Amino acid sequence: MNFSLSSVIIFVVAAMFVSTAAVLGITVYYPMAQERSALIEKRNDLIRMNEAMAKETADLKRKQAMFKDDPAFVEATAREANQARADEVVFVFEK
Numbered sequence: 001m002n003f004s005l006s007s008v009i010i011f012v013v014a015a016m017f018v019s020t021a022a023v024l025g026i027t028v029y030y031p032m033a034q035e036r037s038a039l040i041e042k043r044n045d046l047i048r049m050n051e052a053m054a055k056e057t058a059d060l061k062r063k064q065a066m067f068k069d070d071p072a073f074v075e076a077t078a079r080e081a082n083q084a085r086a087d088e089v090v091f092v093f094e095k
Contacts, residue, residue, distance in 0.1 A: 066073040084090045 067077075078084075082090065082092065
């Protein structure tokens with residue numbers, strides 16, 4: 001096989017280009033892929049937190065409406081907190 005000097009130089013330059021691209025691809029892409037995975041996981045956590053907070057907000061709005069519209073709910077909630085009306089006497093027994 002008889003290779004000319006220019007074809008050898010072209011081959012060496014091409015091999016260097018390919019190896020440099022491979023090294024850059026590994027050193028640049030791999031950390032980016034890890035960061036992407038971490039960001040996806042963080043986004044999923046935030047979505048779950050958002051859903052939980054939306055559920056809690058809906059529950060609080062429901063209770064707020066009950067405080068406005070349901071006197072029995074207000075009284076039951078006050079009783080759970082050991083509160084009484086001014087004209088009542090409360091007896092607390094140990095369990």
